[in-house]
Amino acid sequence: MMRAVTDNIDKPTATIFVYVLTMLQFTKRGIYCPQADIYIDPWLPVDKAVITHGHSDHARWGMGSYLCHPHTAAILRLRLGAATSIQSLEYAEATTVNGVRISLHPAGHIIGSAQVRLEYGGEVWVVSGDYKLTHDGISVPYEPVRCHTFVTESTFALPIYRFPEPASVLLDVNHWWQQNAAAGFNTVLLAYALGKSQVLLQHLGPANGPVFLHGAVANVNATLAGIGYRFAGEYLAPDIDRMTIKGAVVVAPPSALGSPWLKKLAPYRIALCSGWMQLRGARRRRGVDRGFVLSDHADWNQLNRAVAATGAENVYVTHGYEGPFARWLREEKGLQAHEMHLQGGASELMEDDL
């Protein structure tokens, strides 16, 4: 039985592990590269961190320095303060740290999201971060990177998660909005403020009516405007006249669900946009009117395609259904696949991935 996390923070895990993991170690602070002395998406303060993308569960506060894509850098400055020490790296541009060649490659998850490629002594490892293979029309599309060892997320790594085409879902969203407006209801779409909100805004037909934003979404949009992205939608000021939002769509983060902020939007119909909406139970539990299956993660088919495209012999599975996916890759695909429970299995908590 391998254990991914030891109680001693800085000590690598069991001996056998150090032997297997030449390039990377899974420690209590995060995924660690001893040769370069850097951590990838660490969750405790370290000196040097490589950040795959700007979501708060990957980009945390308190690192000595950050290395990431320039677009992620802009997001980090918004979240962590302007004084943060950040070095940025364009996609496919490389930097070398103590002999380890480090480069970032598009992950297609959100604006600025990257896979991290590490090469040392002829050995290539890739850490996927969060990713998806479908194109959202905003982030730079995912590119497969050949490697010997692939560390992949597995948020939706079960065969029940095969998502419909985003284009058809977005059509449904627009259609629903029109239906609601015709029936005298405003439309509230709940989506993660960074990433999915922008995908919605990009595809909401402006001809259908006015588009308003929750403050959290408006803030993210303001930051993204600084790096050249423009999205539809106007900040919904607290003193706004109810009549101006009649028949409108309002985009808000999932945390708005059940909050008093929603009250002034009445009468409304509300929908949650998330890959988790694939399951009826997940939707019904939240008591929303509709659930749209819209994800910025790879589904079952995409994960399998991604793993195959890397050509990797070794796969470490993290962040999600590690056990089943690793076993599937081992038994059905003949790969050396291991499950890696980071942070005590917290990744299973779906609320984190809305």
Add this chain to the structure above:
Amino acid sequence: MRRFTELFVSIDQTTKTNAKVSAIVNYLANSDDRSALYAIALLIGNRPRRPVKTAALKAWAASAAGIPDWLFETSYHIVGDLAEAIALALPPQAEPGQAFTLPHVVNELANLLTRTDAEKKETITSYWRRLDPDERFVFIKLITGNFRMGVSRQLVIKALAIHLGMDEAAVAHRLMGKWSPATETMASLFSENTLGERDFQPYPFYLAYQLDAPPESLGDIADWYIEKKLDGIRGQLIVRNGRLFVWSRGEDLLTDKFPEFAPLTESLPNGTVIDGEIIPWQDGRPLPFQVMQTRIGRKNLSPKSLSEAPLVMVCYDLLEWNGEDIRAKPMRDRRNLLQRLLSSPTPYPALLLSEIMTFDGWREVADFRQRARESHCEGVMLKRKDSTYGSGRRRGNWWKWKTDPLTADGVLIYAQSGHGRRANLYTDYTFAVWDEEGVLVPFAKAYSGLTDKEIAELDNWIKRHTLERFGPVRSVTPRHVFEIAFEGIGESSRHKSGVALRFPRILRWRRDKSPKDANTKADLLQLIEALR
């Protein structure tokens, strides 16, 4: 099938009652009789017998999806609903463009009962190839049953009442009992005179809410009948045209399970319907409920089981008298008729009259309720003397006032994810008490009683404090203590703790207690002794 699936989707997509009702009304308005009847039957839970075993369905689904059995099993546990798991796992629709009517599909499934496994597999997997994803889900639901799609029976009745321009109570009555959508018409089911043809048909049961205010709020005690609330099976006993029918509240026809009542066919006048509690009874008092459960569970009733668990019906209401529906008469009158019937010169040994207890004021009732277990009941029923016999659960005229439950403190040791709305959340818990050797032994399983917020918090904790996984079940660090409420307790050799509980549920999370403060097996055995 397509239209029924659309009905399902529109019901599923809303939480608003009115929207659901209008979806059903709309469906009925655009359906032929046959499809409407099949849809109604399914919506209120009259479904065909299940033609295939779960294990077979799972195996066919895994093979159609091209995944190993264990992966399907894992997926199923995440989804929490077999039909949904299969519908999601199957590959895209292979042969689109075909339409099937609902009666055709339901009948084909019913016909599968007598087919070989290979034929069953062929029929079912061929539907899978031809149906779209939503239709598949509904189709598999038809097979697996528990077709609860977010509409209550009451809601279907409401929609039918609107559709037919009928009174809701009349619709409810017509829907009772077992009727076949294949042979009825909308007219025969809802409007034709049914005398002679629908002898079997029970009346909708009138149900009481738990009293949630001081009894003084009910006014003068002289206006109320006060009876013991017994813990048996609520039943309706019907004798019409020389035939006997015994229905449970769940609308199971249990006539054959209760041979004690068979002689009533001869002795009770035709056109008699009695409402009462079916309960094992000996020496002038009820036997423990487990006796009943063992008896109900038996396939073949031996003389031994009949003598060990002799049943009676404790009668508390008369709904039909001389073939006349008397539910609209005041309870006082119905009760008088019932009393007269049961005190006839030729007695009915299997029928007892529910005793009306007299008290000097509500204070005394409260005292009795407090000590109800000593009188072998679980509280009192309060029924207004001038109340008519209603339909369904209503407030106002009938109340149940149950005694406080028994309680014990247990330690959470196992958790399992729930189903449906609670899928993917650890909501089914097993609790343990300490045995003589200081080992925690499971004594209760419960999955209700916590708020959504507490469930979320506990779910989070469970995922971080898992010791071992056994399929869908996890063992967790014994840390949290819960107060478990239950209605009864008995010895059981099937449980490690040696006890079995009746209706266990979580009363509260005892954050102030640590595992060492939990109850012991000895405490529970002592409790059983005390209740004897």
